[in-house]
Amino acid sequence: RNDISSTLPAIGVDVGGTLTKLVYFEPNDEDEPASEVEARVLKNIRRYLTKNSAYGKTGHRDIHLQMDNVEIHNKKGTLHFIRFPTAEMGSFLQLAKSKGMAKLLTTVCATGGGAFKFEEEFKREVNIRLKKFDELDALIKGILYADTQCKTECYYYENASDISLSQKARFDFSQPYPFILVNIGSGVSILAVRGANDYKRISGTSLGGGTFLGLCSLLTGCTTFEEAIQLATKGDHTKVDKLVRDIYGGDYERFGLPGSLVASSFGQMNSKERRVSVTREDLANATLVTITNNIGLIARMCAVNEKIDKVVFVGNFLRVNPISMKLLAFAMDYWSDHTLKALFLEHEGYFGCLGTILLT
Ligand code: ADP
Numbered sequence: 001r002n003d004i005s006s007t008l009p010a011i012g013v014d015v016g017g018t019l020t021k022l023v024y025f026e027p028n029d030e031d032e033p034a035s036e037v038e039a040r041v042l043k044n045i046r047r048y049l050t051k052n053s054a055y056g057k058t059g060h061r062d063i064h065l066q067m068d069n070v071e072i073h074n075k076k077g078t079l080h081f082i083r084f085p086t087a088e089m090g091s092f093l094q095l096a097k098s099k100g101m102a103k104l105l106t107t108v109c110a111t112g113g114g115a116f117k118f119e120e121e122f123k124r125e126v127n128i129r130l131k132k133f134d135e136l137d138a139l140i141k142g143i144l145y146a147d148t149q150c151k152t153e154c155y156y157y158e159n160a161s162d163i164s165l166s167q168k169a170r171f172d173f174s175q176p177y178p179f180i181l182v183n184i185g186s187g188v189s190i191l192a193v194r195g196a197n198d199y200k201r202i203s204g205t206s207l208g209g210g211t212f213l214g215l216c217s218l219l220t221g222c223t224t225f226e227e228a229i230q231l232a233t234k235g236d237h238t239k240v241d242k243l244v245r246d247i248y249g250g251d252y253e254r255f256g257l258p259g260s261l262v263a264s265s266f267g268q269m270n271s272k273e274r275r276v277s278v279t280r281e282d283l284a285n286a287t288l289v290t291i292t293n294n295i296g297l298i299a300r301m302c303a304v305n306e307k308i309d310k311v312v313f314v315g316n317f318l319r320v321n322p323i324s325m326k327l328l329a330f331a332m333d334y335w336s337d338h339t340l341k342a343l344f345l346e347h348e349g350y351f352g353c354l355g356t357i358l359l360t
Pocket of ligand 1: 015016017018019020085112184185186209210211212213225315317318319349
């Protein structure tokens with residue numbers, strides 16, 4: 001069979017604990033394929049990956065994130081971004097098999113824990129070999145690349161100190177180093193990045209995006225991440241949490257703690273009367289605020305420890321989730337006396353898979 005993947009690293013996957021992220025690089029037409037066979041193969045892959053029906057009901061192509069006219073390994077083309085739940089890997093492979101993918105590709109670049117976990121299955125079901133890369137190497141490579149290709153990649157929140165006024169604004173990330181990188185996926189990893197090849201993983205927490213979705217499902221009966229975020233948007237965590245003012249009757253002035261500050265997350269829920277009066281929305285909001293603030297706190301301590309003032313947040317927990325981004329922007333700004341800055345990137349959860357096709 002024809003193997004174009006050795007000459008053209010076209011597909012990268014990041015098989016995470018919750019979501020599988022896939023990037024597909026489609027070369028521009030002006031690059032004449034070497035042969036008729038290659039042309040046919042390319043056409044088939046293109047048709048397969050750019051049609052939503054190709055990856056089932058639970059797969060999505062994020063068309064708004066598509067990057068046109070970018071250069072990869074001296075070829076110009078378009079990057080397409082696709083995601084589906086890792087739990088659907090079995091059906092994804094069956095679908096890929098039924099579409100004859102095995103005849104088109106022999107190797108796919110892969111990262112994430114699933115690159116190990118599903119290696120045998122890829123080989124058995126679609127006869128595809130996974131070329132594995134470390135997920136943190138790939139993540140950083142992807143971030144630096146995306147920012148050079150896309151001038152609107154990086155942003156921050158203006159007026160971060162007042163959440164009701166904070167607004168997205170472009171950030172010039174052309175001088176990135178040093179920065180703290182907080183990857184909020186199912187769990188959280190925190191890195192200190194001082195150069196393209198100079199980084200270390202400094203911390204992490206198991207209380208991440210997976211925890212938010214898990215707890216929120218238990219507490220509200222929601223069935224999707226989108227639903228959890230929608231509920232959270234309409235809820236009020238102060239009905240669930242115990243605030244400084246619930247304990248002090250006002251501010252704790254001596255240490256400058258405002259009355260509106262959460263003293264104890266979910267701290268009201270030991271009371272039966274309180275429990276019957278909270279809504280699913282309040283519980284979703286409290287779960288989101290709890291998880292987000294905890295990540296913000298750890299990220300800030302890491303930044304202070306490393307003496308680094310830029311904190312970049314990525315990962316799919318931030319997808320369709322401005323509440324968390326504004327909270328993180330507020331937390332970095334407020335608790336550091338405006339010395340730390342929270343930064344965000346448009347391609348959120350896709351940097352790992354993108355990095356794999358750059359590392360080949
Ligand atoms: P991982 O590599 O661990 O799967 P991701 O960066 O893909 O990590 O983030 C996974 C997290 O993103 C989930 O735990 C959840 O909080 C959030 N998320 C965003 N969109 C979805 C979705 N459509 N389905 C499930 N989780 C989602």
